[in-house]
Amino acid sequence: MSQESRESSFAASQATSTTCPQCGAQAVRGRARPGRSIRYRNLGALPLPADVAVPTCVRCRFEYIDPETRARLEPLLHEEYRRILQQRVRQSIDALMRHTSQRKLELLLGLSQGYLSRLRSGAGHPSPELVSHLALLAQDPAKRLAELERYWSEPAAPPPAER
């Protein structure tokens, strides 16, 4: 990004600063390189595309995502995050399918019929919560599926007695 366009967007904010927050040098430039990742929502390391420029100190090599860069990257990060959720949910469903049927799993989780099949084929976007639950189940499918079946087959507590 050119100096002019940087200044036109957030003139007064620190997003335009070229001062390194780490070493204090006036040496921050936009730099792209492969092998970087950032925390995104509940994901510890979302890979950043190699061609994305990020403020980088050319003296101490410190890299950081300032608010302006974050806003610029958001649509791209969101897409990548959703792709990773799709990929992870497929892995968990595949692992669970070795221990139960898709339909039984849908019933156990209260999901609508065919939903897991859609997710498995890469259609639809699973919530991070569903991906989390399936990941935990897939860690020890036989034991955890049995636990969950027991849990849901327990009789519901009666409504509170009327006085």
Ligand SMILES: [Zn+2]
């Ligand atoms: Zn620095």
